[in-house]
Amino acid sequence: MTDHTSSPHAGMARYPSLSGRTVLVSGGATGIGAGFVEHFAQQGARVAFLDIDDAGAQVLLDGLGPVDHRPVYLHCDVTDLDALRTAIAEARAQVGPFSVLVNNAASDHRHAFADTTAADFERNMAVNLRHQYFAIQAVAADMRTLGGGSVICLGSTGWMIKNSGYPMYAMAKSAVHGLVNGLARELGRDHIRINALVPGWVITEKQKRLWLDAEGEAELRRAQCLPGYLQADDLARAALFLAADDSRMCTGQEFIIDGGWV
Structure with a gap:
């Protein structure tokens, strides 16, 4: 993830449609989730994020550079x-009805x-x-009222490459694809x-600490x-595109960001 003390990344795409847009991120305190919070905030979005890691959320908020709207953190066990x-x-009461759910x-x-x-x-x-x-169910009415929206569900390539060591996680993440396909027409x-x-394998601090060894x-x-x-950051930049109006005709799809592993 980027240094939170930095200004918006030089050369990063700007999406005018994200300015002022309301975004909800679950698991946003650390790792990939913190990247989403940071990047959406730097685009001028109104971001709320949920997590159980209060300390991690405070580190993120304290280190965030200048943004138009300070992200709102709520403690929540999803x-x-x-x-x-x-x-x-x-x-919703603090930032408004949600246009984007991550x-x-x-x-x-x-x-x-x-x-x-x-x-x-x-x-699991x-x-x-x-x-x-159920998060989709909770924000769908917001998006209908706003005339549309974008839901971004995090999957994983872990089940695609047949890794061992987390069969329930692999099953759950494969089901995310069924959830996306099962709702694309109804929501569309x-x-x-x-x-x-x-x-793919996103090398966060947690991954370095627990699993990235010489074999990895x-x-x-x-x-x-x-x-x-x-x-x-690589995931966050893709999420910005999927949340912005630039992706207005993209739905029911899988966007794999894995360095070409799968």
Whole structure:
């Protein structure tokens, strides 16, 4: 992710349609989510973001450079659907009806197939899939009132490349594609676009700390067509396009950002 103390990135595309646009980001305190919050704010959007990491959210807000509208943070566990609905309502009251939803919150916690319990399964689906569905439901009326909108659901290439170590996460992320396709026509009647933004291995601080070892570095060099680390900024720039009017005829699609791995 970029240095939050920097000014808007030199050479980065500007989207006039995003100026003043209302954006909701789930899981926005750190990592990829913080990249979304930062980039939308730098475009002049009115951003609200949800997370349970209060400390991370404060670091993001403290380090954010000059923007037209300071992002609004609300503490929310997205696996609690009542709390999710309440937080979205509170965010709406502060920034206005939402034109853009970025369904980002997720957890790629490693787990073993043989040890999975029913409770584990329910928790995993709640954090990686269920909240995306109900967040869309909560903002769809906003978008209809506004005459249209954009929903961006975060998928993953992890299930496409048949990685081991997180079968429930892989299943949930593959289902995001079904969610996007299943709602594209229904939402499209009201000029609401819905797309999947599908990252490869994004090298966040968490990934460096937990999983990027010498073997991982070698796999990146072998598998990616493009050299270098995929970063949160790369996802954020794609999200800006999908939220802006420039993508007005894009819906029901998968936008893979992975350096050419898949």
